[in-house]
Amino acid sequence: MDHFEYQNGVLCAEDVPLGTIADAVGTPVYVYSRATLERHARAFKAGLAHLPKVHIAFAIKANPNLAVLKVMSREGLGADVVSGGELARALAAGMTGPDIVFSGVGKTAAEMVQGLEAGIGQFNIESEEEGIELAAIAAARGLRAVCALRVNPDVDARTHEKISTGKAENKFGVPIDRAAGIYTRLAVLPGIEMRGVAVHIGSQLQQLQPLEDAFIKLGELIAELRAGGQSVTHADLGGGLGVPYKAGDVFPSPAEYGAMVGRVCSQWDVTLMFEPGRVICGNAGVLLTRVIRVKRSSNGAPFVVVDAAMNDLARPAMYGAWHDIDAVVPSGSRMIANVVGPICETGDTFAMGRDIDALEAGDLAVFRTAGAYGATMASSYNSRGFVCEVMVDGAKFAVVADRILPAAITAAERVPEWLE
Ligand code: LLP
Numbered sequence: 326m327d328h329f330e331y332q333n334g335v336l337c338a339e340d341v342p343l344g345t346i347a348d349a350v351g352t353p354v355y356v357y358s359r360a361t362l363e364r365h366a367r368a369f370k371a372g373l374a375h376l377p378k379v380h381i382a383f384a385i386k387a388n389p390n391l392a393v394l395k396v397m398s399r400e401g402l403g404a405d406v407v408s409g410g411e412l413a414r415a416l417a418a419g420m421t422g423p424d425i426v427f428s429g430v431g432k433t434a435a436e437m438v439q440g441l442e443a444g445i446g447q448f449n450i451e452s453e454e455e456g457i458e459l460a461a462i463a464a465a466r467g468l469r470a471v472c473a474l475r476v477n478p479d480v481d482a483r484t485h486e487k488i489s490t491g492k493a494e495n496k497f498g499v500p501i502d503r504a505a506g507i508y509t510r511l512a513v514l515p516g517i518e519m520r521g522v523a524v525h526i527g528s529q530l531q532q533l534q535p536l537e538d539a540f541i542k543l544g545e546l547i548a549e550l551r552a553g554g555q556s557v558t559h560a561d562l563g564g565g566l567g568v569p570y571k572a573g574d575v576f577p578s579p580a581e582y583g584a585m586v587g588r589v590c591s592q593w594d595v596t597l598m599f600e601p602g603r604v605i606c607g608n609a610g611v612l613l614t615r616v617i618r619v620k621r622s623s624n625g626a627p628f629v630v631v632d633a634a635m636n637d638l639a640r641p642a643m644y645g646a647w648h649d650i651d652a653v654v655p656s657g658s659r660m661i662a663n664v665v666g667p668i669c670e671t672g673d674t675f676a677m678g679r680d681i682d683a684l685e686a687g688d689l690a691v692f693r694t695a696g697a698y699g700a701t702m703a704s705s706y707n708s709r710g711f712v713c714e715v716m717v718d719g720a721k722f723a724v725v726a727d728r729i730l731p732a733a734i735t736a737a738e739r740v741p742e743w744l745e
Contacts, residue, residue, distance in 0.1 A: 327608040328358040328717075329693065336653045336691065338717040343613050343653045347689055350713050350724055352615040353633035355700045357388075357725070359396055359718040361609035362696075366400040369601055372579030375587055378596040380446075382426045384564050385411045387602025387697040388610070392716045392725035394418030397605070403446070405564070405600040409436045412443060422446065426561065426600065428475070428525075430455075430496055437462050441470060447598075449475045449523045449561060451498055456511040464516030473521035473561050473598075474511070476504045476546060478539040482527030482565065485644050491526025491539060498524070501542055505549050512555060520556065521595065522546055525563025528603060533577050533585050536565065540589045547593055561598035562586065568607040570647045570694050579604065603697040610696025612638050612712075613653070617667065618686045626661045626677075629684050634666025635673040636706040638692060638699055642672040650675065652682035653689035660684070668707045700726065705734050 328339045335342045338356045346356055366383075373379045382405040383397040389411060394404070395418050403424030404415035415425050422444030430451045432440075437459050440448060450456045450472050463470040477498035482489045490497045499507050504522070512519040526539050540562060547557045567576050577585075590597055614633035621627055640646035650664055660683040666673040675692065684690055703712050713728035 326364065327361045328364075329361075329611055329691070331655075334654060336651060338611070338722070340720040341717045341722050343611075343691065344689060346715055346717075346722060347613055347615065350715060351728070352613055352689070353631075353637050353712050354613050354728075355610055355695060355712060355714045356613050356722075357390070357393060357606075357610045357696055357714065357716045359716055362393060362396045362606060363400060365605040365609060366397060366402060369579045369599075369605060370400070372581075372583030373586070373597075373599070375583065376591065376597055380424070380596055380598045382424065382598065382600050383605060384600045384602030385415060386701065388606040388699070389414050389701050390714055390725055391418055392723075393606060394420070405602075409433075409439045412436070412439060412445075416443060426598065428523075428600070432459075434458065434462060437470075438466075441466060441468055446471065447520070447559065447561070448472045450511075451475045453499065453507045453511065456507070456517060457514065460511065460514035460516035462516070464514070469516055469518045471518050471520055472511070473523040473559055474499065474504055474508050474519065475523040475525070475561075476501045476543065478524055478526065478542040480526050480535050480539045480542070482530055482535045483532060484527045484529050484567070487644055488529060489527040491524065491535075501546060504546055505553060508550055508555060509553060521559030521561065521598075522550070522557065523561035523563065523598075525561075525600065526565060528565050529567040530565045531567050531576055533582060536562075536582075537585055537589055540586070544590065544593060547595070558595055559598060560590065560593060560595045561600065562590070564600040564602050564604070566601060566604040568603055568694060568697075570649065572649055607694050607697035610699060611691040611693050612648075612695040612699060613689060613691050616684050616686055616688045616690065619684065622663065626663050629662045629664045629681075631664060631666060631675070631690065633675075633692065633712075634668040634707070634709065635670065636668060636704045636709050637666075637712040638675075638695060639702040639704070640698060641675050642670075643702075648675065648692040648694055650679065650681050651691055651693065652684055653691065655682040658683035668709075705729075705731070708734070710734070
């Protein structure tokens, strides 16, 4: 459920007609709904409300815009960060160090220092090597890094191969059968306090079973660690809950997810930690675009060339992902179309042979469910600018990220004098 609905035949973000936003800031532009962000954050919290000790860290990578993070921090969520840049954003949005989890397989020494200085609540370490390095950096400062060990449970998340993270061949975490040994060795290092275990098997999961399988393995590991005399007070269950991209698709709700977690994990006597991203912000954004022209093709369906491209929304090109496409002011007619961007790559294709609202040059349309992994994955490929972002709140809206024009990007480039 989101707040992008038709009012009198015009698609609105909450109470703002999308045409008003296009007139004000141009296209392409991402439009976020504050009410939808809040609704999904609250639904996620409600799904876990029956569990005794819960910490929710919004996975900033899904949407790092400061205004979005502000909504999350006002909802009481912490942050899951994977870089110094994300850490700085979380702090700037009002999230506090203790509520921040630092994940990622390649934290640099500088990022470890940055995390320690910010008083990070938990580093999720992904290898013994990383743990040893972090312990040394912390000890040299007279500190102890609070850590969880991320394990790789070798479970197939049954999602797209590029966003699956919990199979043995993936780069993430330590193999679960070696985890107890690594945990025990790291726990004695002076610069480290090992307090828990973490798992994240992938993103856009449509089934709860793989998560359940992974959590069961994590529970067995906790029991093994405790039997070996280790303390385990926290278990981080990661993110991964998927959302429907196609009208009519059905995904597990946060309530069903919470019920499964309760069934599997409620006897663990730990603080359960969560890192949701997409499930909170995915449906809370659309990418608003204008049709440049409609081009006849040689074999039937015309090409609808829009002003958004794979540099603005990479998911279709990267993962073959589906985003529903709707006209802002549907005429009532339909067409079978190939919807493409202007970039000089065949991969810059949003839909082939898709049944959509009839569109003509100048019409506005949206790609739905673009609030997660949208603007944040944008690039300036083909010397296009960085896409603008807007947030709506009831009848008002504000630009929450300026459009970065190609000239601003060129201004950061230099021609050395020996080429003059
Ligand atoms: N925690 C960790 C350690 C993660 O790696 C991720 C996502 C999350 C939490 C949040 O997962 P979520 O709840 O959003 O599924 N660009 C891809 C998705 C990449 C996900 C990366 N990790 C896409 O557009 O589908």
